[in-house]
Each structure stands twice: as structure tokens, then as C-alpha cells.
Amino acid sequence: MNLWIGVGALVGVALAFLLVPLWRQKSALAGRQSEIRWPAVGLLGVLPALTVGLYLYLGAPGILKELALTQAQSNYDVDGMVRALEDKLKATPNDPEGWYALGRAYIAFSRYADAEEVLRKATTQAPKDARIIAQYAEAMALKQGSLDGRPLELIKAALEISYEEEKALELAGLAAFQKENWAEALHYWRRLLKLLPKATEHHEAITQAVKTAERKLDIRLGGTGMPLPPQPAEPKKAPH
Amino acid sequence: MIPELGHIALIVALQLALLQGILGLVGASRDNAAWRAMARGAAGGQLLFVLLGFLALGWSFLINDFSVMNVADHSSRFLPVEYRITAAWGSHEGSFLLWTLLMAGWTLAVVILGRKLPADLHARVIGIMGLLSFFFLAYLLFTSNPFMRLHPPPANGSDLNPLLQDPGMIIHPPLLYMGYVGFSVAFAFAIAALISGKLDEAWARWVRPWALMAWVFLTLGIMIGSWWAYYELGWGGWWFWDPSENASLMPWLAGTALLHSLVVTERRGALRVWTVFLALLAFALSLVGTFLVRSGVLSSVHAFALDPLRGLFILVFLCILIGGSLALFAKRASAVKVAGDFGMISRETALLTGNVLLLAALATVLLGTLYPLFLDAFGLGKISVGPPYFNAVFVPMMVPVLLLLGIAPWMRWGEERLPDLLPRVRGLAIAAVLIGLALPFAFDAWRWQAALGLALAAWMMLTTITGLIARRRTDGRLPLAAYGMACAHVGLAIGIIGMGLVTAYQSEKAVAMNPGDSTSLGRYEFIFRGAEEVPASNYSAMRGTIELKQEGQAVATLLPEKRIYRSSQMTMTEAAIRYGFFGDVYVAMGEPLPGGTWSVQLYLKPFVGWLWGGAVLMALGGLLAALGLRNKGVGA
Structure with missing residues (x-):
């Protein structure tokens, strides 16, 4: 493996730093060759062994393989999955769940126009599925760059079907936030927080958003907006 | 791949450092030229390998390799490129890697610039620095490994502390560390002298440029840190008596004392034991300071317990280093001791008095910094020791130091007679007092802080400049070191003007x-x-x-x-x-x-x-002195 070639090269250079000066002293030590031979032999044995041993103990020799594997897997997964899904949906187009999954995949690739199109298909096939409608609204909003108009109508429609729809709550809160309706944004987001599993990235992000909205609301109500965020706003200590 | 190679490079460096230590010390005591040569080779190799490790970490930051935990914790995709590179020393692990890199750099400088030193002294100094490097590398690899990996890697890092996203913070730590680590050279020379029992004027002449350069870097590092705090923390304070600042002030005070004591040892052969003690102290305090700032005890003494291995490692290292060097000092100091011969009133006495006052001031800072930590650590309550304590205790202690600073260069070595001395400085003293009393009237109001600062500064400047002119008249061409001293003293005076006036009139x-x-x-x-x-x-x-x-x-x-x-x-x-x-x-x-x-x-x-202009002049003075001493052809 490449890494071990690197180890060999590094140890070789290190040995050169020690043995070349030793070699240069040869003439000064004429007749006492053993004074050169034994240190040299010792170093040639100990330095490589100790380097490998310490690295196996301290390092992560398996990491390269693992990282390579993850990368290959993720490449394979993503491309393969999308292509397989496209093929499957061509064969059996009446599959709202399938269109929904494909739409989300397109969004992940920033292919918003494609996402909007397939999600529209999904909503026509499942007109009462709040989750699909909310996702359609997001795709549309991403494409046009704003939640205003049709996306917002769709979000409201999704919430009418189910007030527990996470994506719809998030987007509704965002729309309100963008219009500076802090209290309304808080209403949606606080509701959303109750639904989300704790200690996840999503939960964390929404918590931050709620804090921001609370601060804005506090300022509007005449406060200073200061009690939040919790950490001191002006760290006085110099970190080193 | 690159982080793994960096990790391996540090492992190789660890072994080279140990070899450098053993081969250097044994090669010196057994008079084995081959081993001494290998120790020098190991020092060169150690620098190369630590540098490779450092570059590998920098590379990981540059390409956002979040599979390296250190990168994931201290950088992010949104961080601008320049801060991504400097984030490499923004973390605990990275800053210790920087420390070891600088240590290896100083070692190689000693290897190259010290070629003309006696072979055994040279090898001992290299050996001791090798052992120090070994400890730092072991600390790095076993407790603070910068190359820990994450699998699977996060999509983004958690960003660099915003306080550190600033040009001042890019250069402050390297300068400060250059100073701290630089004192390891004087430390190694001191230990070598204690081991061999040979400590004479030549020894002091060899150590002086090294101590001066370390002091120059430390001065600049503290100055940049103070300036950074001024513009970054948002309320224009320039010194907070914050423990992390005190941590850098203490070695600076010890280093300043060391510089002046070295002069006495070099010129008069006196104060040898004191000089050795200061050389040990300056580096020990550098380590204490680093321990305080880096172990987390400052933010909370209980942070220490969260990661006991790290703290314990440094604590044990400090005990071995300080305890060991003091034990060696106690055992061997008599071997290097030579009764210095100087009178009650002499330049030696003035320098020694200034030295003792500097150390007393240092002790007050040490007490004010450590005492609250001890109380907290033993659960005896939390107290806060802040500027009121330090201003009340430290400042009065420094006033006599500054008065002595003006008068000492006028005094004769060996023996001075007051009737000779007083007429020479009486006029200057009166002039300084008058300036101090009069100048504040030029401002909105007469304030004592301004008067004190201006009077002291006037005294220092007048005595330094007239002293320099007088010496030129009697001695002819003066060595560069004399100008260096004048420059540093005038710089200090300018800094004092800044302190006095900004305190009085802000x-x-x-x-x-x-x-x-x-x-x-x-x-x-x-x-x-x-x-x-x-x-x-x-x-x-x-x-x-x-x-x-x-x-x-x-x-x-x-x-x-x-x-x-x-x-x-x-x-x-x-x-x-x-x-x-x-x-x-x-x-x-x-x-x-x-x-x-x-x-x-x-x-x-x-x-x-x-304030900062004065500090730059002080550093410049130190640099001039160091260059002057090197150009005298002293070989080290």
C-alpha cells in the first residue's frame, strides 16, 4: 500500500540524517569501526520498527481504506439510485412516492426545475398528501427564489390537510420570518420543534432560528434583544 | 494520505528528538565526536520532520479535510483561505505543533551558529534542547494529537473562534512562542553550565545574544497581543491583567532581569549563580504560562479535570523540569560560584537591585494569577484578582526600577562614590521633576498619573541620552550594544509616556x-x-x-x-x-x-x-544589542 512506501521514505530520510554524520566521522575513528557499526545497526533496526509500532498504536492506519470505501459507496449510491429511480418511474409512472423521492433527489442536486416537474406529477397523483404538497412548494420556491405566491398557497394547503407536516411548518415559519412577522414565525417553528427528534442537526438549526426570531420580537416589543443568545456577547478574555 | 504522513513524520521526529538528547549529552560526557555529530544530524532531521508534520496539518486545513478532527473542530468551508491556514495554529493541538516547530528551529539555529563553541558545551546544549523537544512531541502525540481522524467525516467544520479571525491573532502566537521557546536556549546553556561546572564570562557572552533574541520576540509578541486586545475587544483597553496576559508578562520580567544579570556576569564575572537561576526561571515561567493558557485551567480550573491526561502530563513535565533543574542548581551552584567583588554602591549593585525589584514585581503577578486558581482548585471559594490589585502592587514596585534604570548606566563598575555620582545626575533629576510637574498643564487638567509618567519618562530619556553622549566623548566609538540599550530604554520611556497620558486623559x-x-x-x-x-x-x-x-x-x-x-x-x-x-x-x-x-x-x-511604538523601540534595541554582540565575533 502507498502509505507504507511513504513510511519507508520518511524513515529512510531520518536514518540519513543520523548515519551520514556518523559515516563522516569514519576517518576520525579509524581502527574503531565497531563504534560506527553498532549504533548504525541499532538505528537501522529500531527506528523503522518503533515508527511502525507507534503509528499502529497512535494512528488510524485503516482510515484511508474506510474513506476510500465511503467515497466509492456514496458515488455509487447517488448516481445509481437516481438513475434506477428514473428508469423505474418510466416503466411504472403511477407512483407518487417514487416521484416524491426523485424530486427530493433532484433538489439535493440543485436541479430545481426537474424537481418541480416531478413533484407536480406526484401531487396530481396524491392530491391529499400534505408531505408531497409541502415538498412541491419547496421545489417551486427554490426555483423561483421566493416563497411568495403559489408556494405559500401550497404550504397553507398542506397545513390545512395536516398541521403536523414538518416541511410545511418550517416553510410557513420561514415565509413569516421573511415578512418580519416574528410572532407568526415563532408560532410555526415552536410547533415544529415539538415534532423534531432532539439532538439532531435539524432540531439545532430550528432552535437557532427560534432564538433569532425571539430576539427580533423582543426588540420590536421595546426590549434590547440582549438576553439572547446565551453566551456573553462581548467576550472580554483574550483566548490564546 | 497527507495527514497520515504528517502523523508519521511527527512520530519520526519524536524519536529523532530523543536520539538528539541522548547522543548529545552522552557524546559530551564521553567525549565521543561521532555521537555529537549524530546529535547535530538528529537536530536537523527533527526540524525537517516537524516541519513536514506542520505542513501536513496546514494542507488539511487548506483543502478542508474534515476527516481530520482538528480541521473539523476549528475550520469551516466558509472560512476565508488566509484564516484557514492560520487556523492550523488556532487550536490547542496546532499551537503546540507550532511550539515544537519553533523549538526545532531554535535548535537548528544553535547547531549552526554555535559551531565555534567548545564541543562539549555545544553538544550538551543541543542534547538538553533535544530532551525538551522530546517532551513536547510526546505531549503532542500522546495527549493532543493534531492528526486524530473522524470517520465518517462531517460535511462541514464548526469554524474558527471569531476572536482569532484577525490579522493580529495570526502573528501574535508565533511571536510569543518564539520568545517562550527562545528562552529554552538560555535554559539549556544554564543546565549545561551546571552539569560541567564551567560558567565564566565567556559563557555569559555566548548566552547573551540568544537571551536577547528571545526577549525581542517576546516583547513583540506581548505588544501585538496588547494591540489586538485594544482594537478587537471593542472598548479600547490595552492591558487587562488577565491571567493569559500575566502568563506572558512573567517570563518577560524574568527575561528582562536575565538580560541585565548577564551583562554583569559577562563584564565582571559576578552574579553567576543569580544569572543561572534567572535563565532557569525565565524558561520555567514560559512553560508555566503556556500550561496556564493551554491546559484550560484559566477558563475553569475544572476544565483541567475534564481532560486529566493533558493537564497531568504538563504538570508532571513542569515538576520534572523545574524540580530537576532546581535540584541540579542546588547541588551544583557552588561549583560555578565565584565571589563577585563589588562595593555597596556600584553599577553591579544597581543592576542587582533592579533585578530583585523586577523579581519582586514578578512575584506579585504570580501570586495574583495563581492564588485565585489554587483557591478555586481546592474548593476554598472563588475570588477575583483584577486590575485594582495589580495597579496598587505592581506599579509602585516598578517606579524604583525605572529610577534605577536612569542612574545605573552612569555608575562605575566595582565601586562608585556618591559624591562623584550625585553632581552628575542632580541636574537631570531636577529637570525631570520640573517636566513632570509642568507638562500636564498643557492638557485639559493636571493629573498625577500624567505627571508621574512624564517625570519618569523624562528622567529615563535625559539620563540615557546624556549618558550615551558622555560615553561617546570618553570612549570614542561605542559598540552597537550600547546604542541598543539606549534605544530600548528610550523605548520604555516612550511607552511610559503613553501609559501615563492615556490613563490620565482618556x-x-x-x-x-x-x-x-x-x-x-x-x-x-x-x-x-x-x-x-x-x-x-x-x-x-x-x-x-x-x-x-x-x-x-x-x-x-x-x-x-x-x-x-x-x-x-x-x-x-x-x-x-x-x-x-x-x-x-x-x-x-x-x-x-x-x-x-x-x-x-x-x-x-x-x-x-x-505604548506600542515604545515596545517596538524596545524590541529594536534588543535586536541591535544582539547583532552587536554577534558582530563582536564571539562565536555564538
Whole structure:
């Protein structure tokens, strides 16, 4: 493996730093060759062994393989999955769940126009599925760059079907936030927080958003907006 | 791949450092030229391998390799490239890697520049530095490994502490560390002298340039740190007596004492034991300071317990190092001791008195810094020791030091007679007092801090400059070191002027301002033109626009910012400063108030720049002295 070639090269250079000066002293030590031979032999044995041993103990020799594997897997997964899904949906187009999954995949690739199109298909096939409608609204909003108009109508429609729809709550809160309706944004987001599993990235992000909205609301109500965020706003200590 | 190779490079460096230590010390005591040569080779190799490790870490930061935990914890995709590189030493692990890199650099400098030293002394110094490096590398690899990996890697890192996203913080740690680590050279020379029992004038001559260079770097490092705190923390303070600042002040004070004691040892052969003690102390305090700042005990003594291995490692290392060197000192000091012969009133006595006062001042800082930590650690309650204590205890202790600074260069070595000395300085003393009393009247009000600062500074400048002229007249051409000393002393005087005047005459005002409002402070008028949002890659700023007018004339537009950093949600104040020779105008955004109103903080800081200007002159003086000593052809 490449890494071990690197180890060999590094140890070789290190040995050169020690043995070349030793070699240069040869003439000064004429007749006492053993004074050169034994240190040299010792170093040639100990330095490589100790380097490998310490690295196996301290390092992560398996990491390269693992990282390579993850990368290959993720490449394979993503491309393969999308292509397989496209093929499957061509064969059996009446599959709202399938269109929904494909739409989300397109969004992940920033292919918003494609996402909007397939999600529209999904909503026509499942007109009462709040989750699909909310996702359609997001795709549309991403494409046009704003939640205003049709996306917002769709979000409201999704919430009418189910007030527990996470994506719809998030987007509704965002729309309100963008219009500076802090209290309304808080209403949606606080509701959303109750639904989300704790200690996840999503939960964390929404918590931050709620804090921001609370601060804005506090300022509007005449406060200073200061009690939040919790950490001191002006760290006085110099970190080193 | 690159991080793994960096990791392996550090493992190789660890072994080279140990070999350097053993081969150097044994090669010296057995008089084995081959081993000594290998120790020198190991030192060169160690620098190369630590450098490879450092570059590997820097590379991981540059390419956002979040599978390296250190990168994931201290960088992010949104961090600008320049801070991504400097984030490499923004973390605990990275900064210790920087420390070991600088240590290896100083070692190689000793290897190369010390070629003309006696072979055994040279090898011993290299050997001791090798053992020190070994400890640091072991600490790094076993407790603070910068190359820990994460699997699977996160998609983004958690960003660099916003306080560190600043040019001042890029150069402050390397300079400070150059100073700390530089004292390891003097330390190694001291240990080598204790081992061999050979400590004479030549030894002092060899150590002086090294100690001077370390002191120069430390001075600059502290200066940059103080300046950074001034503009970054948002209220224009320049020294806080914060434990992390005290941690750098203590080795500086010990180092300053060491420089002056070395002069006595070199010129007169006296104070040998004292000089060795100071060399040990300066480096020991560098380590204590690093331990305080890096182990986390400052933020909370209980942070120490969260990661006991790290703290314990440094603590054990400190005990071995300080205990070992003091034990060696106790056992061997008599071997190097030679009764110095000087009278009660002499330049030696003046320098020694100044030295003792510096150490007493150091002790007060040490007490004020460590005592609260001890109390807290043993659960005896929390106390806060702040500026009132230090100002009341430290400052009065320094006044006699500054008075001695003026008079010592006038005194004769060996024996001085007061009747000879007094007439020479009496006129200068009277002039200094008069200047101190009179000059404050030029300001708005007469204040004692200004008078004290100006009188001391006048005394120091007058004595230094007239002293230099007098020496030129009697001695002819003066060595560069003499100019270096004068430069450093005048620099200190300039710094004292800055301290005295800014303490006496600074003024401030906090006002709520609507766009269009104006307010005045001193001779300035401030007009608030509103605040607007300015986005950047990793933060979003509200930037205020404030027009500055003086006597109706627009003189500047100041743009202070309030930033919110995305990843950490930390708020930072970015002050706008109009720097001036006679003082700064300092504006910081406070908090947004309802309806587009902002609270704005305005400060006038007269003569504050002289502080840092003075420090630069001091460092320049040290540099001149170091160059002068090297050019004398002393070989080290």
C-alpha cells in the first residue's frame, strides 16, 4: 500500500540524517569501526520498527481504506439510485412516492426545475398528501427564489390537510420570518420543534432560528434583544 | 494520505528528538565526536520532520479535510483561505505543533551558529534542547494529537473562534512562542553550565545574544497581543491583567532581569549563580504560562479535570523540569560560584537591585494569577484578582526600577562614590521633576498619573541620552550594544509616556444615536449616518457609518461593525479607529435599539499609540544589542 512506501521514505530520510554524520566521522575513528557499526545497526533496526509500532498504536492506519470505501459507496449510491429511480418511474409512472423521492433527489442536486416537474406529477397523483404538497412548494420556491405566491398557497394547503407536516411548518415559519412577522414565525417553528427528534442537526438549526426570531420580537416589543443568545456577547478574555 | 504522513513524520521526529538528547549529552560526557555529530544530524532531521508534520496539518486545513478532527473542530468551508491556514495554529493541538516547530528551529539555529563553541558545551546544549523537544512531541502525540481522524467525516467544520479571525491573532502566537521557546536556549546553556561546572564570562557572552533574541520576540509578541486586545475587544483597553496576559508578562520580567544579570556576569564575572537561576526561571515561567493558557485551567480550573491526561502530563513535565533543574542548581551552584567583588554602591549593585525589584514585581503577578486558581482548585471559594490589585502592587514596585534604570548606566563598575555620582545626575533629576510637574498643564487638567509618567519618562530619556553622549566623548566609538540599550530604554520611556497620558486623559461616552444625530466628545464631533447590513462569507455585519469632524471640518469617516459569525452565532465588535500621533479616536457599535437607533461607544485615547511604538523601540534595541554582540565575533 502507498502509505507504507511513504513510511519507508520518511524513515529512510531520518536514518540519513543520523548515519551520514556518523559515516563522516569514519576517518576520525579509524581502527574503531565497531563504534560506527553498532549504533548504525541499532538505528537501522529500531527506528523503522518503533515508527511502525507507534503509528499502529497512535494512528488510524485503516482510515484511508474506510474513506476510500465511503467515497466509492456514496458515488455509487447517488448516481445509481437516481438513475434506477428514473428508469423505474418510466416503466411504472403511477407512483407518487417514487416521484416524491426523485424530486427530493433532484433538489439535493440543485436541479430545481426537474424537481418541480416531478413533484407536480406526484401531487396530481396524491392530491391529499400534505408531505408531497409541502415538498412541491419547496421545489417551486427554490426555483423561483421566493416563497411568495403559489408556494405559500401550497404550504397553507398542506397545513390545512395536516398541521403536523414538518416541511410545511418550517416553510410557513420561514415565509413569516421573511415578512418580519416574528410572532407568526415563532408560532410555526415552536410547533415544529415539538415534532423534531432532539439532538439532531435539524432540531439545532430550528432552535437557532427560534432564538433569532425571539430576539427580533423582543426588540420590536421595546426590549434590547440582549438576553439572547446565551453566551456573553462581548467576550472580554483574550483566548490564546 | 497527507495527514497520515504528517502523523508519521511527527512520530519520526519524536524519536529523532530523543536520539538528539541522548547522543548529545552522552557524546559530551564521553567525549565521543561521532555521537555529537549524530546529535547535530538528529537536530536537523527533527526540524525537517516537524516541519513536514506542520505542513501536513496546514494542507488539511487548506483543502478542508474534515476527516481530520482538528480541521473539523476549528475550520469551516466558509472560512476565508488566509484564516484557514492560520487556523492550523488556532487550536490547542496546532499551537503546540507550532511550539515544537519553533523549538526545532531554535535548535537548528544553535547547531549552526554555535559551531565555534567548545564541543562539549555545544553538544550538551543541543542534547538538553533535544530532551525538551522530546517532551513536547510526546505531549503532542500522546495527549493532543493534531492528526486524530473522524470517520465518517462531517460535511462541514464548526469554524474558527471569531476572536482569532484577525490579522493580529495570526502573528501574535508565533511571536510569543518564539520568545517562550527562545528562552529554552538560555535554559539549556544554564543546565549545561551546571552539569560541567564551567560558567565564566565567556559563557555569559555566548548566552547573551540568544537571551536577547528571545526577549525581542517576546516583547513583540506581548505588544501585538496588547494591540489586538485594544482594537478587537471593542472598548479600547490595552492591558487587562488577565491571567493569559500575566502568563506572558512573567517570563518577560524574568527575561528582562536575565538580560541585565548577564551583562554583569559577562563584564565582571559576578552574579553567576543569580544569572543561572534567572535563565532557569525565565524558561520555567514560559512553560508555566503556556500550561496556564493551554491546559484550560484559566477558563475553569475544572476544565483541567475534564481532560486529566493533558493537564497531568504538563504538570508532571513542569515538576520534572523545574524540580530537576532546581535540584541540579542546588547541588551544583557552588561549583560555578565565584565571589563577585563589588562595593555597596556600584553599577553591579544597581543592576542587582533592579533585578530583585523586577523579581519582586514578578512575584506579585504570580501570586495574583495563581492564588485565585489554587483557591478555586481546592474548593476554598472563588475570588477575583483584577486590575485594582495589580495597579496598587505592581506599579509602585516598578517606579524604583525605572529610577534605577536612569542612574545605573552612569555608575562605575566595582565601586562608585556618591559624591562623584550625585553632581552628575542632580541636574537631570531636577529637570525631570520640573517636566513632570509642568507638562500636564498643557492638557485639559493636571493629573498625577500624567505627571508621574512624564517625570519618569523624562528622567529615563535625559539620563540615557546624556549618558550615551558622555560615553561617546570618553570612549570614542561605542559598540552597537550600547546604542541598543539606549534605544530600548528610550523605548520604555516612550511607552511610559503613553501609559501615563492615556490613563490620565482618556475619555469615553456611550450614546444612543439615530441616523443623522450628532454628538461631541473632546474636540471632535461625531455624526451617525446609519447602519447597513454587509454580508461576508462566514459572518454578517451591521456596519455603522460615522462622520468625524474636528472644528467643523470633516476629518474621517469611521465604519465600525457589529458582526455575527454564522457557525458559532457569536457576536463580535469590530471597532473603527482613527490612528493618530497624538492619540486615537475609537468608535464601536453597541447594541441595536428599536427603530434604527444604535447605541454607539466613543472613546478618545490620547497618546495610546506611544505604548506600542515604545515596545517596538524596545524590541529594536534588543535586536541591535544582539547583532552587536554577534558582530563582536564571539562565536555564538
